[in-house]
Amino acid sequence: MKVAAIQMVSGISLDVNLSEALRLLRQAAAGGAELAVLPEYFCFMGAKDEDKLVLAETPGLGKVQDFLSDAARDLRMWIVGGTLPMATDDPSHAANASVVYNPRGENASRYDKIHLFRYDNGTEHYDESAVLVAGDTPTVFECRDHAGQDWRVGQSVCYDLRFGELYRMLAADILLVPAAFTYTTGRSHWEVLLRARAIENQAFVVASAQGGVHENGRRTWGHTMVIDPWGDVMAMHAEGPGVVLADLDIERLRNVRAQLPSLQHRRL
Template structure:
Protein backbone atom coordinates (compact mmCIF):
# COMPACT_ATOMS: atom_id res chain seq x y z
CA UNK A 1 0.00 0.00 0.00
CA UNK A 2 1.56 3.25 -1.12
CA UNK A 3 -1.13 5.66 0.10
CA UNK A 4 -3.60 6.04 2.95
CA UNK A 5 -6.15 8.51 4.24
CA UNK A 6 -5.36 10.15 7.56
CA UNK A 7 -7.79 11.99 9.82
CA UNK A 8 -6.98 14.42 12.62
CA UNK A 9 -9.56 14.76 15.38
CA UNK A 10 -9.68 18.32 16.74
CA UNK A 11 -11.08 18.73 20.26
CA UNK A 12 -11.64 21.23 23.03
CA UNK A 13 -11.01 18.83 25.89
CA UNK A 14 -12.29 19.87 29.29
CA UNK A 15 -11.55 18.63 32.78
CA UNK A 16 -13.87 15.58 32.81
CA UNK A 17 -12.68 12.44 30.94
CA UNK A 18 -16.17 10.96 30.54
CA UNK A 19 -17.52 14.12 28.92
CA UNK A 20 -14.50 14.43 26.62
CA UNK A 21 -14.90 10.80 25.59
CA UNK A 22 -18.41 11.44 24.25
CA UNK A 23 -17.12 13.99 21.74
CA UNK A 24 -14.02 11.96 20.91
CA UNK A 25 -16.07 8.84 20.21
CA UNK A 26 -18.49 10.72 17.96
CA UNK A 27 -15.69 12.23 15.86
CA UNK A 28 -13.66 9.01 15.64
CA UNK A 29 -16.78 7.18 14.47
CA UNK A 30 -17.41 9.87 11.86
CA UNK A 31 -13.83 9.77 10.60
CA UNK A 32 -13.92 5.98 10.33
CA UNK A 33 -17.19 6.04 8.38
CA UNK A 34 -15.77 8.79 6.14
CA UNK A 35 -13.00 6.49 4.92
CA UNK A 36 -10.04 7.30 7.13
CA UNK A 37 -7.48 4.50 7.42
CA UNK A 38 -5.57 6.20 10.23
CA UNK A 39 -7.20 8.38 12.91
CA UNK A 40 -5.16 10.60 15.22
CA UNK A 41 -6.40 12.48 18.29
CA UNK A 42 -4.66 15.45 19.95
CA UNK A 43 -2.51 15.76 23.03
CA UNK A 44 -4.34 15.23 26.37
CA UNK A 45 -7.37 13.79 24.59
CA UNK A 46 -8.88 12.43 27.79
CA UNK A 47 -8.66 15.61 29.89
CA UNK A 48 -7.14 19.05 30.17
CA UNK A 49 -7.11 19.56 33.91
CA UNK A 50 -4.93 22.54 34.95
CA UNK A 51 -4.80 21.65 38.65
CA UNK A 52 -2.19 19.04 39.49
CA UNK A 53 -4.05 17.51 42.44
CA UNK A 54 -7.29 17.25 40.47
CA UNK A 55 -5.51 15.74 37.48
CA UNK A 56 -3.88 13.17 39.71
CA UNK A 57 -7.25 12.28 41.25
CA UNK A 58 -9.02 11.93 37.88
CA UNK A 59 -6.22 10.14 36.02
CA UNK A 60 -6.34 6.37 35.77
CA UNK A 61 -3.70 3.72 35.33
CA UNK A 62 -3.23 2.60 31.75
CA UNK A 63 -5.14 -0.65 32.19
CA UNK A 64 -8.16 1.20 33.61
CA UNK A 65 -8.28 4.33 31.46
CA UNK A 66 -11.76 4.68 29.95
CA UNK A 67 -10.58 6.61 26.90
CA UNK A 68 -7.94 4.06 25.97
CA UNK A 69 -10.47 1.25 26.40
CA UNK A 70 -12.96 3.03 24.16
CA UNK A 71 -10.40 3.79 21.45
CA UNK A 72 -9.30 0.15 21.41
CA UNK A 73 -12.92 -0.90 20.96
CA UNK A 74 -13.44 1.65 18.17
CA UNK A 75 -10.30 0.49 16.36
CA UNK A 76 -11.52 -3.11 16.43
CA UNK A 77 -15.10 -2.20 15.54
CA UNK A 78 -14.12 -0.23 12.44
CA UNK A 79 -10.87 -2.12 11.70
CA UNK A 80 -8.88 1.12 11.66
CA UNK A 81 -5.54 2.26 13.02
CA UNK A 82 -6.02 4.77 15.83
CA UNK A 83 -3.34 6.97 17.34
CA UNK A 84 -4.26 8.39 20.74
CA UNK A 85 -2.16 11.54 20.48
CA UNK A 86 -1.71 11.48 24.22
CA UNK A 87 -3.63 10.57 27.34
CA UNK A 88 -3.03 11.70 30.90
CA UNK A 89 -2.06 8.44 32.61
CA UNK A 90 -1.30 7.68 36.25
CA UNK A 91 2.12 6.14 36.90
CA UNK A 92 2.56 3.44 39.54
CA UNK A 93 6.04 4.53 40.55
CA UNK A 94 5.69 8.27 41.28
CA UNK A 95 3.28 11.14 41.93
CA UNK A 96 3.81 12.77 38.55
CA UNK A 97 1.67 11.63 35.64
CA UNK A 98 2.62 10.38 32.18
CA UNK A 99 1.74 12.29 29.01
CA UNK A 100 1.54 9.14 26.89
CA UNK A 101 0.66 8.36 23.27
CA UNK A 102 -0.74 5.02 22.14
CA UNK A 103 -0.88 3.36 18.72
CA UNK A 104 -3.76 0.90 18.34
CA UNK A 105 -4.05 -1.56 15.47
CA UNK A 106 -7.29 -2.63 13.68
CA UNK A 107 -7.63 -5.55 16.10
CA UNK A 108 -7.81 -3.17 19.04
CA UNK A 109 -4.31 -3.97 20.30
CA UNK A 110 -1.78 -1.40 21.52
CA UNK A 111 1.32 -1.78 19.31
CA UNK A 112 3.38 1.21 20.48
CA UNK A 113 3.57 3.75 23.30
CA UNK A 114 5.49 6.98 23.70
CA UNK A 115 5.92 9.26 26.73
CA UNK A 116 6.50 12.93 25.90
CA UNK A 117 10.18 13.72 26.25
CA UNK A 118 10.33 17.52 26.29
CA UNK A 119 8.45 19.37 29.03
CA UNK A 120 6.87 22.78 28.39
CA UNK A 121 8.20 24.95 31.23
CA UNK A 122 7.67 28.58 30.25
CA UNK A 123 6.47 32.04 31.25
CA UNK A 124 4.81 33.87 28.36
CA UNK A 125 4.69 37.64 27.86
CA UNK A 126 0.92 37.66 28.43
CA UNK A 127 1.38 36.30 31.95
CA UNK A 128 0.50 32.72 31.02
CA UNK A 129 2.74 30.27 32.90
CA UNK A 130 3.26 26.56 32.31
CA UNK A 131 5.37 24.18 34.42
CA UNK A 132 4.69 20.84 32.79
CA UNK A 133 7.54 19.08 34.54
CA UNK A 134 5.88 19.62 37.93
CA UNK A 135 2.90 17.51 36.88
CA UNK A 136 4.36 15.12 34.30
CA UNK A 137 7.37 12.83 34.30
CA UNK A 138 9.33 13.25 31.04
CA UNK A 139 9.89 10.26 28.79
CA UNK A 140 13.38 9.08 27.97
CA UNK A 141 12.91 6.95 24.84
CA UNK A 142 12.25 8.06 21.25
CA UNK A 143 9.89 5.71 19.41
CA UNK A 144 9.19 4.65 15.83
CA UNK A 145 6.56 2.12 14.83
CA UNK A 146 5.46 0.41 11.62
CA UNK A 147 2.18 0.77 9.76
CA UNK A 148 1.10 -0.88 6.50
CA UNK A 149 2.10 2.33 4.67
CA UNK A 150 5.45 3.01 6.26
CA UNK A 151 7.29 3.80 9.47
CA UNK A 152 6.12 6.53 11.83
CA UNK A 153 8.00 8.62 14.37
CA UNK A 154 6.04 9.51 17.50
CA UNK A 155 6.15 12.89 19.22
CA UNK A 156 3.93 15.11 21.36
CA UNK A 157 3.44 18.89 21.18
CA UNK A 158 6.53 20.71 22.56
CA UNK A 159 8.75 18.03 21.02
CA UNK A 160 8.18 19.79 17.67
CA UNK A 161 10.67 22.49 18.69
CA UNK A 162 13.53 19.99 19.02
CA UNK A 163 14.61 19.29 15.47
CA UNK A 164 17.32 16.82 16.49
CA UNK A 165 14.62 14.45 17.78
CA UNK A 166 12.93 14.33 14.39
CA UNK A 167 16.22 13.98 12.54
CA UNK A 168 17.02 10.97 14.71
CA UNK A 169 13.57 9.47 14.11
CA UNK A 170 14.00 9.85 10.35
CA UNK A 171 17.71 9.24 9.85
CA UNK A 172 18.34 6.36 12.24
CA UNK A 173 14.78 5.37 13.08
CA UNK A 174 13.64 5.13 9.47
CA UNK A 175 10.53 7.28 9.95
CA UNK A 176 8.68 8.31 6.79
CA UNK A 177 5.93 10.24 8.55
CA UNK A 178 5.57 11.90 11.93
CA UNK A 179 2.62 12.36 14.27
CA UNK A 180 2.81 15.59 16.24
CA UNK A 181 -0.38 15.83 18.36
CA UNK A 182 -0.56 19.01 20.36
CA UNK A 183 -2.28 21.45 22.68
CA UNK A 184 -0.40 24.55 21.54
CA UNK A 185 -1.24 27.78 23.32
CA UNK A 186 -2.93 30.36 21.12
CA UNK A 187 -0.01 32.75 21.57
CA UNK A 188 2.73 30.35 20.49
CA UNK A 189 0.51 28.61 17.96
CA UNK A 190 -0.38 31.73 16.03
CA UNK A 191 3.32 32.62 15.84
CA UNK A 192 4.98 29.26 15.18
CA UNK A 193 2.60 26.32 14.66
CA UNK A 194 2.51 26.16 10.87
CA UNK A 195 6.19 27.03 10.48
CA UNK A 196 7.35 24.31 12.87
CA UNK A 197 5.21 21.57 11.32
CA UNK A 198 6.34 22.48 7.81
CA UNK A 199 9.98 22.74 8.89
CA UNK A 200 10.05 19.23 10.39
CA UNK A 201 8.46 17.89 7.19
CA UNK A 202 10.93 19.67 4.90
CA UNK A 203 14.04 18.88 6.95
CA UNK A 204 13.33 15.17 6.97
CA UNK A 205 11.36 14.58 3.77
CA UNK A 206 8.47 13.26 5.86
CA UNK A 207 4.74 13.70 6.06
CA UNK A 208 3.48 15.32 9.29
CA UNK A 209 0.10 14.54 10.84
CA UNK A 210 -0.74 17.04 13.57
CA UNK A 211 -4.00 16.67 15.51
CA UNK A 212 -4.59 19.61 17.81
CA UNK A 213 -6.65 20.94 20.69
CA UNK A 214 -8.59 24.12 19.93
CA UNK A 215 -10.63 26.81 21.61
CA UNK A 216 -10.99 27.99 25.19
CA UNK A 217 -10.59 25.39 27.92
CA UNK A 218 -10.68 27.80 30.86
CA UNK A 219 -10.17 31.45 31.63
CA UNK A 220 -6.42 30.93 31.54
CA UNK A 221 -6.08 28.41 28.72
CA UNK A 222 -6.84 28.77 25.03
CA UNK A 223 -5.36 26.50 22.37
CA UNK A 224 -4.67 27.26 18.74
CA UNK A 225 -6.23 24.39 16.82
CA UNK A 226 -5.31 24.22 13.11
CA UNK A 227 -4.85 20.46 12.94
CA UNK A 228 -2.80 20.04 9.79
CA UNK A 229 -1.37 17.43 7.47
CA UNK A 230 1.84 18.41 5.68
CA UNK A 231 3.60 16.66 2.80
CA UNK A 232 7.38 16.04 2.51
CA UNK A 233 7.81 19.20 0.41
CA UNK A 234 6.27 21.31 3.16
CA UNK A 235 2.92 21.82 1.46
CA UNK A 236 -0.13 21.86 3.74
CA UNK A 237 -2.61 19.27 2.48
CA UNK A 238 -5.34 20.11 5.00
CA UNK A 239 -5.90 22.63 7.81
CA UNK A 240 -8.67 22.23 10.38
CA UNK A 241 -8.97 25.86 11.43
CA UNK A 242 -10.00 26.69 14.98
CA UNK A 243 -13.19 24.67 15.52
CA UNK A 244 -13.89 21.15 16.81
CA UNK A 245 -14.00 18.70 13.91
CA UNK A 246 -12.14 16.40 11.54
CA UNK A 247 -9.30 17.18 9.13
CA UNK A 248 -8.54 14.61 6.43
CA UNK A 249 -6.08 14.10 3.58
CA UNK A 250 -4.66 11.28 1.49
CA UNK A 251 -0.92 10.68 1.84
CA UNK A 252 0.98 9.28 -1.16
CA UNK A 253 3.96 7.65 0.50
CA UNK A 254 5.90 7.51 -2.77
CA UNK A 255 6.41 11.24 -2.27
CA UNK A 256 8.83 10.52 0.57
CA UNK A 257 11.43 8.82 -1.63
CA UNK A 258 10.88 11.37 -4.40
CA UNK A 259 11.49 14.39 -2.19
CA UNK A 260 14.43 12.80 -0.38
CA UNK A 261 16.06 12.16 -3.74
CA UNK A 262 15.57 15.80 -4.73
CA UNK A 263 17.05 17.07 -1.45
CA UNK A 264 19.16 14.27 0.11
CA UNK A 265 20.12 16.19 3.25
CA UNK A 266 19.69 13.17 5.53
CA UNK A 267 22.39 11.40 3.50
CA UNK A 268 24.59 14.50 3.32
CA UNK A 269 24.93 15.01 7.08
CA UNK A 270 28.57 15.32 8.18
CA UNK A 271 30.14 15.19 11.61
CA UNK A 272 31.99 18.31 12.69
CA UNK A 273 33.71 19.88 15.65
CA UNK A 274 32.80 23.22 17.18
CA UNK A 275 35.37 25.88 17.91
CA UNK A 276 35.31 29.51 18.96
CA UNK A 277 37.63 32.27 18.00
CA UNK A 278 37.69 35.99 18.61
CA UNK A 279 38.41 38.55 21.27
Protein backbone atom coordinates in the same frame (compact mmCIF):
# COMPACT_ATOMS: atom_id res chain seq x y z
CA MET B 1 -2.94 5.90 3.02
CA LYS B 2 -5.73 8.16 4.12
CA VAL B 3 -5.15 9.80 7.49
CA ALA B 4 -7.31 11.89 9.79
CA ALA B 5 -5.99 14.58 12.12
CA ILE B 6 -8.67 15.33 14.70
CA GLN B 7 -9.12 18.67 16.44
CA MET B 8 -10.98 19.04 19.73
CA VAL B 9 -11.74 21.60 22.44
CA SER B 10 -11.63 19.23 25.39
CA GLY B 11 -13.20 20.11 28.72
CA ILE B 12 -13.27 18.87 32.30
CA SER B 13 -15.69 15.96 31.84
CA LEU B 14 -14.03 12.70 30.83
CA ASP B 15 -17.29 11.19 29.59
CA VAL B 16 -18.15 14.23 27.47
CA ASN B 17 -14.67 14.28 25.96
CA LEU B 18 -14.78 10.58 25.09
CA SER B 19 -18.21 10.99 23.53
CA GLU B 20 -16.94 13.85 21.39
CA ALA B 21 -13.81 11.92 20.44
CA LEU B 22 -15.94 8.98 19.32
CA ARG B 23 -18.14 11.26 17.21
CA LEU B 24 -15.08 12.65 15.44
CA LEU B 25 -13.47 9.22 15.05
CA ARG B 26 -16.64 7.95 13.42
CA GLN B 27 -16.55 10.93 11.09
CA ALA B 28 -12.94 10.09 10.23
CA ALA B 29 -13.82 6.45 9.57
CA ALA B 30 -16.75 7.47 7.37
CA GLY B 31 -14.30 9.57 5.37
CA GLY B 32 -12.13 6.54 4.73
CA ALA B 33 -9.36 7.18 7.27
CA GLU B 34 -7.03 4.26 7.96
CA LEU B 35 -5.08 6.13 10.66
CA ALA B 36 -6.68 8.71 12.98
CA VAL B 37 -4.74 10.93 15.39
CA LEU B 38 -6.43 12.56 18.39
CA PRO B 39 -4.91 15.67 20.04
CA GLU B 40 -2.90 15.93 23.23
CA TYR B 41 -5.12 15.80 26.34
CA PHE B 42 -8.05 14.71 24.16
CA CYS B 43 -9.69 12.99 27.11
CA PHE B 44 -9.30 15.71 29.71
CA MET B 45 -8.38 19.37 30.19
CA GLY B 46 -8.76 19.87 33.93
CA ALA B 47 -9.42 22.98 35.97
CA LYS B 48 -5.84 22.72 37.28
CA ASP B 49 -2.78 20.66 36.39
CA GLU B 50 -3.08 18.39 39.43
CA ASP B 51 -6.43 17.10 38.14
CA LYS B 52 -4.52 14.90 35.69
CA LEU B 53 -3.29 12.77 38.56
CA VAL B 54 -6.82 11.75 39.53
CA LEU B 55 -7.39 10.21 36.10
CA ALA B 56 -3.96 8.61 35.69
CA GLU B 57 -4.41 5.04 34.43
CA THR B 58 -2.38 1.90 34.95
CA PRO B 59 -0.74 0.76 31.70
CA GLY B 60 -3.11 -1.70 30.00
CA LEU B 61 -5.98 -0.96 32.37
CA GLY B 62 -8.35 1.99 32.37
CA LYS B 63 -11.41 3.63 30.86
CA VAL B 64 -9.53 5.72 28.30
CA GLN B 65 -7.38 2.83 27.11
CA ASP B 66 -10.46 0.61 26.83
CA PHE B 67 -12.20 3.35 24.86
CA LEU B 68 -9.33 3.61 22.37
CA SER B 69 -9.04 -0.14 21.99
CA ASP B 70 -12.77 -0.57 21.41
CA ALA B 71 -12.94 2.33 18.95
CA ALA B 72 -9.98 1.04 16.92
CA ARG B 73 -11.50 -2.44 16.71
CA ASP B 74 -15.05 -1.26 15.99
CA LEU B 75 -14.00 1.31 13.38
CA ARG B 76 -11.28 -0.96 11.98
CA MET B 77 -8.57 1.67 11.85
CA TRP B 78 -5.37 2.68 13.58
CA ILE B 79 -6.01 5.18 16.36
CA VAL B 80 -3.41 7.33 18.10
CA GLY B 81 -4.79 8.40 21.46
CA GLY B 82 -3.30 11.88 21.55
CA THR B 83 -2.17 11.73 25.15
CA LEU B 84 -3.60 10.53 28.43
CA PRO B 85 -2.15 10.61 31.95
CA MET B 86 -0.48 7.31 32.80
CA ALA B 87 0.40 6.34 36.37
CA THR B 88 4.03 6.15 37.49
CA ASP B 89 5.77 4.97 40.65
CA ASP B 90 5.46 8.54 41.96
CA PRO B 91 1.80 9.32 42.82
CA SER B 92 2.53 13.05 42.53
CA HIS B 93 3.56 12.74 38.87
CA ALA B 94 2.11 11.03 35.79
CA ALA B 95 3.47 10.31 32.34
CA ASN B 96 1.92 12.12 29.38
CA ALA B 97 1.49 9.03 27.23
CA SER B 98 0.53 8.74 23.57
CA VAL B 99 -0.82 5.26 22.94
CA VAL B 100 -1.51 3.58 19.61
CA TYR B 101 -4.04 0.85 18.83
CA ASN B 102 -4.22 -1.20 15.66
CA PRO B 103 -7.45 -2.17 13.87
CA ARG B 104 -7.71 -5.31 16.00
CA GLY B 105 -7.86 -3.14 19.11
CA GLU B 106 -4.38 -4.17 20.24
CA ASN B 107 -1.94 -1.76 21.82
CA ALA B 108 0.78 -1.31 19.20
CA SER B 109 2.91 1.45 20.71
CA ARG B 110 3.31 3.85 23.61
CA TYR B 111 5.35 7.04 23.67
CA ASP B 112 5.85 9.18 26.77
CA LYS B 113 6.38 12.86 26.02
CA ILE B 114 10.08 13.63 26.40
CA HIS B 115 10.14 17.44 26.48
CA LEU B 116 7.93 19.08 29.13
CA PHE B 117 6.58 22.54 28.40
CA ARG B 118 7.44 25.52 30.56
CA TYR B 119 6.48 29.09 29.67
CA ASP B 120 6.01 32.35 31.56
CA ASN B 121 5.44 35.69 29.88
CA GLY B 122 4.24 37.41 33.03
CA THR B 123 0.60 36.75 32.19
CA GLU B 124 0.53 33.10 31.19
CA HIS B 125 2.41 30.51 33.22
CA TYR B 126 2.78 26.79 32.50
CA ASP B 127 5.10 24.18 33.96
CA GLU B 128 4.27 20.60 33.02
CA SER B 129 7.08 19.21 35.16
CA ALA B 130 5.05 20.10 38.27
CA VAL B 131 2.82 17.06 37.69
CA LEU B 132 4.37 15.18 34.76
CA VAL B 133 7.49 13.07 34.46
CA ALA B 134 9.42 13.19 31.20
CA GLY B 135 9.85 10.15 28.98
CA ASP B 136 13.26 9.20 27.60
CA THR B 137 12.65 6.90 24.62
CA PRO B 138 12.18 8.02 20.99
CA THR B 139 9.44 5.77 19.61
CA VAL B 140 8.38 4.52 16.18
CA PHE B 141 5.91 1.89 15.01
CA GLU B 142 5.14 0.19 11.72
CA CYS B 143 1.73 0.72 10.15
CA ARG B 144 0.49 -1.23 7.10
CA ASP B 145 -2.17 0.47 4.99
CA HIS B 146 -5.00 -1.15 3.04
CA ALA B 147 -2.82 -1.37 -0.07
CA GLY B 148 -0.21 -3.39 1.80
CA GLN B 149 2.31 -0.53 2.05
CA ASP B 150 4.32 -0.39 5.27
CA TRP B 151 4.92 3.02 6.81
CA ARG B 152 7.43 3.92 9.51
CA VAL B 153 5.58 6.24 11.91
CA GLY B 154 7.39 8.43 14.45
CA GLN B 155 5.72 9.69 17.61
CA SER B 156 6.08 13.05 19.31
CA VAL B 157 3.90 15.34 21.40
CA CYS B 158 3.43 19.12 21.33
CA TYR B 159 6.53 20.78 22.89
CA ASP B 160 8.72 18.06 21.33
CA LEU B 161 8.18 19.98 18.09
CA ARG B 162 10.85 22.49 19.12
CA PHE B 163 13.58 19.85 19.31
CA GLY B 164 14.56 18.86 15.80
CA GLU B 165 17.10 16.26 16.93
CA LEU B 166 14.28 14.00 18.13
CA TYR B 167 12.78 13.81 14.64
CA ARG B 168 16.15 13.00 13.10
CA MET B 169 16.39 10.03 15.45
CA LEU B 170 12.93 8.83 14.45
CA ALA B 171 13.88 8.65 10.75
CA ALA B 172 10.20 8.15 9.90
CA ASP B 173 7.95 8.40 6.85
CA ILE B 174 5.15 9.95 8.91
CA LEU B 175 5.67 12.19 11.94
CA LEU B 176 2.82 12.52 14.44
CA VAL B 177 2.38 15.68 16.52
CA PRO B 178 -0.69 15.59 18.78
CA ALA B 179 -0.63 18.91 20.61
CA ALA B 180 -2.30 21.51 22.80
CA PHE B 181 -0.28 24.57 21.77
CA THR B 182 -1.22 27.75 23.59
CA TYR B 183 -2.77 30.48 21.46
CA THR B 184 0.20 32.76 22.15
CA THR B 185 2.95 30.35 21.12
CA GLY B 186 0.91 28.68 18.41
CA ARG B 187 0.12 31.90 16.58
CA SER B 188 3.84 32.59 16.16
CA HIS B 189 5.46 29.17 15.92
CA TRP B 190 3.08 26.25 15.22
CA GLU B 191 2.94 26.19 11.43
CA VAL B 192 6.51 27.23 10.79
CA LEU B 193 7.85 24.52 13.12
CA LEU B 194 5.62 21.84 11.61
CA ARG B 195 6.65 22.74 8.09
CA ALA B 196 10.31 22.80 9.11
CA ARG B 197 10.07 19.30 10.60
CA ALA B 198 8.44 18.07 7.37
CA ILE B 199 11.04 19.71 5.14
CA GLU B 200 14.16 18.72 7.03
CA ASN B 201 13.03 15.12 7.51
CA GLN B 202 11.32 14.83 4.12
CA ALA B 203 8.36 13.22 5.83
CA PHE B 204 4.61 13.68 6.10
CA VAL B 205 3.51 15.43 9.29
CA VAL B 206 0.13 14.77 10.90
CA ALA B 207 -0.51 17.42 13.55
CA SER B 208 -3.72 17.15 15.57
CA ALA B 209 -4.40 20.02 17.94
CA GLN B 210 -6.65 21.38 20.62
CA GLY B 211 -8.23 24.51 19.16
CA GLY B 212 -10.47 26.93 21.00
CA VAL B 213 -11.44 28.30 24.42
CA HIS B 214 -11.68 25.56 27.06
CA GLU B 215 -13.80 25.29 30.18
CA ASN B 216 -10.73 25.92 32.33
CA GLY B 217 -10.18 29.28 30.61
CA ARG B 218 -7.20 28.20 28.56
CA ARG B 219 -7.15 29.11 24.87
CA THR B 220 -5.39 26.82 22.42
CA TRP B 221 -4.26 27.67 18.90
CA GLY B 222 -5.73 24.81 16.88
CA HIS B 223 -4.86 24.85 13.17
CA THR B 224 -4.75 21.08 12.89
CA MET B 225 -3.03 20.18 9.64
CA VAL B 226 -1.36 17.58 7.46
CA ILE B 227 1.86 18.56 5.67
CA ASP B 228 3.67 16.80 2.85
CA PRO B 229 7.43 16.06 2.63
CA TRP B 230 8.04 19.23 0.61
CA GLY B 231 6.55 21.33 3.40
CA ASP B 232 3.24 22.09 1.69
CA VAL B 233 0.11 22.16 3.84
CA MET B 234 -2.24 19.55 2.37
CA ALA B 235 -5.26 20.30 4.57
CA MET B 236 -6.01 22.39 7.66
CA HIS B 237 -8.78 23.14 10.18
CA ALA B 238 -8.34 26.42 12.07
CA GLU B 239 -10.57 26.45 15.15
CA GLY B 240 -13.16 24.35 16.94
CA PRO B 241 -13.77 20.60 16.66
CA GLY B 242 -13.17 19.04 13.28
CA VAL B 243 -11.54 16.35 11.17
CA VAL B 244 -8.78 16.96 8.64
CA LEU B 245 -8.49 14.23 6.01
CA ALA B 246 -5.57 13.75 3.63
CA ASP B 247 -4.23 11.05 1.32
CA LEU B 248 -0.57 10.22 1.89
CA ASP B 249 1.18 8.96 -1.25
CA ILE B 250 4.34 6.91 -0.71
CA GLU B 251 5.50 7.84 -4.21
CA ARG B 252 5.35 11.53 -3.29
CA LEU B 253 7.67 10.83 -0.36
CA ARG B 254 10.05 8.78 -2.50
CA ASN B 255 10.17 11.42 -5.23
CA VAL B 256 10.98 14.23 -2.81
CA ARG B 257 13.77 12.18 -1.24
CA ALA B 258 15.15 11.21 -4.67
CA GLN B 259 15.04 14.69 -6.23
CA LEU B 260 16.66 16.40 -3.23
CA PRO B 261 18.56 13.67 -1.33
CA SER B 262 19.39 15.82 1.68
CA LEU B 263 18.96 12.91 4.08
CA GLN B 264 21.87 11.21 2.33
CA HIS B 265 24.00 14.37 2.52
CA ARG B 266 24.12 14.63 6.31
CA ARG B 267 27.58 14.93 7.78
CA LEU B 268 26.79 15.53 11.47
